[in-house]
Amino acid sequence: MIPFNKPFIVGNELKYIEEAVKSGKISGDGIFTKKCHAFFEEKFGFQKVLLTTSCTDALEMAAILCDIQQGDEVIVPSYTFVSSANAFVLRGAKIVFVDSYSDNPNMDPVEIEKHITEKTKVIVPVHYAGVACDMEKIMNLAKKHNLFVVEDAAQAIDSYYTFSDGTKKALGSIGDFAAFSFHETKNIISGEGGILVINNPTYNTRAEIIREKGTNRSAFFRGEVNKYGWVDLGSSFLPSEILSAFLYAQLENLDIIQQKRIRIWEQYYSNLMPLQEKGFIKLPEIPSYATNNAHMFYVICRSYEERSSLIQYLKAKDIHPVFHYLSLNKSEFFLKDNSPVDIPNSDHFTDCLLRLPFYYELEESEQKSINSLIHEYFSSLESQI
Template sequence: MSTISIPFNSPYSTGNEWHYIQDAYKEGKLAADGKYTSKCQEFFEKKYGFGKVYLTHSCTHALEMAALLMDLKPEDEVIVPSYTYVSTANAFALRGCKIVFVDSLPDYPGIDPNLLPQLINDKTRAIIAVHYGGLACDMEQIMAITRKHKLFLVEDAAAAINGFYIDPNKKRQPLGTFGHFATFSFHETKNISCGEGGMLVVNDPEFISKADEVWNRGTNRKAFNAGNKNKYEWVSLGSAFAPSEINAAWLWAQLEQIETIQQNRKVIWLWLKNNLPNLLEEYEIEWMKIPSHAEHNYHLFYGLVKNFKQRDELIKILKQKGILAVFHYQGLHTSPYYLSLENPIQKLVQAEKYSDRLIRFPLFANLNTEDLSQRMQ
């Protein structure tokens, strides 16, 4: 069995993580919603112009929070790209909603806006736009559709921190500022990480008061602590969405050096772009394209091989060289759970193409490209 010398991912450490965790301990506050939670939330609100930010245990939890805030019911329909992580659909399936899958674009795994109008009916409540790999969806088209049909827009921006949308006038706008809600991940595979973590962005002020309750297990804790309520009561559905100060302290150390981390990833990404086509020339790989409306955040580097057999062979060969490359999502419209609900079998050509042919290569801030190059010879 080969030893992996170059992993697919290696979490980045700034060196200050343990210092801030110890500081949180000295403050006597390790549970949720302390000093470091506030620092992180304020950072995102100021740097990117997000609405109200709520740190969560994961992007999954952030999506579940959004589903609660929209008060979705079992008769409601939610449009979700098939080529995405299961959490994107799960959050709304947990509310009993019908999940309606939409296909990807031919040259980008993100949602195809041209297919959305035919999927909308009087039961449709929301569209979930997944910014695949930190690359922006076509937000002009998607927002025009959600406004026309008066639908909620949720940005699943799990991998998209520090990603931007470029509008037709060349104005750049941070991903996560378009939807009524946006969700992000700080899982160890993401650019900015705290092991497991996420956040919900509430851009519509109408939902902030409700979000305070949902984030606090469905209680009026925030209003009570502020002296605005004379009783601490259960007032809505909610859950323990807020992470501990340990996670927030680790995250804060990362946020302090976000520009350094991003610059490191950019250097690695550009090396991959300039060198992998030559190193893997014999495979005739179609390399990832950046949509003209996207300013990406160097989260991932991928290519499309000819078929799933070649994909598995290449992954195996790289593993023998000590390099861990991986495939990505499997279309949710073909998943055992979805089909077990007696949903009709669909043919989503592009989602199936990416499921079979997409391969992701190692990309992390301290990747040794010299070692990678030598092992690929």
């Protein structure tokens, strides 16, 4: 079977893990953690970076830093992974779901503005497929209403947004905070793992404390205090050096990984374009203000039934595509305490979006087989008309 995803080794991952073990320190914040922090801050212009055990943990830290209180409202797209909302629910927030654009899954700023109230405290733009939300409009709304912006950039490593004045900034460097993922399905992987980005230095010290179980341990090890203790909320959010060592080896090869992924994305796009021209599917759209980091490739089918049929057709040929998010406004957890809300574009992507196999080691011959079988499937539909 051609799997949906396949973890990969591209450089010195195993060598660096061995070095970490032999160094005598495999708990967090060792030499490889520091190297990863420096890489992100220097390459992407992030003010401060802290490695975490997951993107979910980074979002939970951001929720604490935003000082979420019971009843605060947080605006989140309905079409996203549960962590985007759950991190704030854990702090007592009420989640307000907004819809996507009709032609791409990112949240629509027009819908955001409709849902801002006196209780709104945070906007959480999710850069779906690594493609930027319209951050200029979102940041203008945040400034107008004095709101925090927490970028869920789980899929958005090495992706950028261009402002109307021509300024280009890395995703994750624009909001107050950002969270990235290095789960094995992402462009850069460490199995599990993530980072919290802090773009306002006011929050640097507190972020370190939250990450270290609510203690000022980091300041102690820098010699800034003569003892450390419990000073704030927190949990154990930092990863081991083994994960950091694996991650750093991947970061060293970021450009190589990205070049390969972009080739795969472009081959999918060019080979499947005839099916879009015939009206069978819709392909991803990249807005003029966004770049494409080739995190995933998806197609949007015409109906739930057609997508389900295509999945079964491909699986029967040993190819494993997957559908993606289920609209959170229709989740069991949300409906337990909330009335149903109509979020049509999110529901459309829930029913019709299909992700194709996409990973660094996907061979050109395998990709040709996938494309050929998708064409074959739609040709069989065409012949039935």
